[in-house]
Amino acid sequence: MKTSVWLAVAGFCFATLSATPAAHAQGNYPEKPVTIIADAAPGATPDVDARFVADGLSKMWGQQVIVINHPGANGSIAARTATEAVPDGYTLFMPALSTFAALPSVAPNLPLKLPRDFIPIGYTAENPMFFAVTPSLGVSTLAELIALAKKDPGKISIAVTGVGRLTHLTGLVFQDRADINLLPVPYNGGPAAALADVAGGRVSMIIEGYSGIVGSVKAGQVKLIAVASAERLPQFPDLPTVAETIPGFAARGWQVLVAPLGTPAPIVNKISVDLAKVVSDPDFKQRLSNIGSYSRAMTPEQVLAFVQKEQDTWLPVLQKISQK
Secondary structure: OOOOOOOOOOOOOOOOOOOOHHHHHHHHOOOOOEEEEEOOOOOOHHHHHHHHHHHHHHHHHOOOEEEEEOOOHHHHHHHHHHHOOOOOOOEEEEOEHHHHOOOOOOOOOOOOOOOOOEEEEEEEEEEEOEEEEOHHHOOOOHHHHHHHHHHOOOOOEEEEOOOOOHHHHHHHHHHHHHOOOOEEEEOOOOHHHHHHHHHOOOOOEEEEOHHHHHHHHHOOOOEEEEEOOOOOOOOOOOOOEHHHOOOOOOOEEEEEEEEEOOOOHHHHHHHHHHHHHHHHOHHHHHHHHHOOOEOOOOOHHHHHHHHHHHHHHHHHHHHHHHOO
């Protein structure tokens, strides 16, 4: 997959603290509001996760942490904005999985790579994909949905809340594994507009993180039929996994926090340590759990290894699909 590089290749290291100007900057950081650039639309699950993280860091630092949304173009708009930021620790970037594993035919400037494009800081959240249908479709299980799709190829529609995003990619992998064809209906601006059409029966199904559809689920406007987690979730013990119908199938979104190249290592280290405290806090974990998201602390080195492993898993699958 050919990948364009917006910034020159730059090495980085995680330096130990010493009595230097950079270390002094770390001790005073942050002295003003910090901005986190998110590549998701407002209200989408990655956006909600980002705001939880921003809230936790704001309370810890005593400085406001602001989330700025730059959705579109599979994350490349947000990524470009982040690369152009002053590398002083006051502008950070929270890209999602899809920004690291976009379809080459959709986003030729992606995927991102670490540490070539950004400096890894820490892990923020992950969220399994939920499969929901319009009640008027008359199906209650994933197996019933697949059978109906095989009976009427191309007639069951699926909302695409961002071409190239994980919701879209999960739908493509699902169709490939289930050997069915669904009619894609693309939407801009996250799940809000799509949910109105799914609830109204104009679109058959949607794949989304739970926080993006929870209101419609609780109102009975859409029906959950499966979750693409490795095993059933404690909060949804009666909701089958996709893997119970399609063995081995799993799809989870995740976000990591990164900094522009050139950001001083002591500042990166401080943010990483503080972020680990935020995501390890029991109250933070409970807030995420309530919306079907989860977190765990990672060092920058662990983030680098994690992202590389995820890319090795997703890219061959997506390259195969894009060639069909």
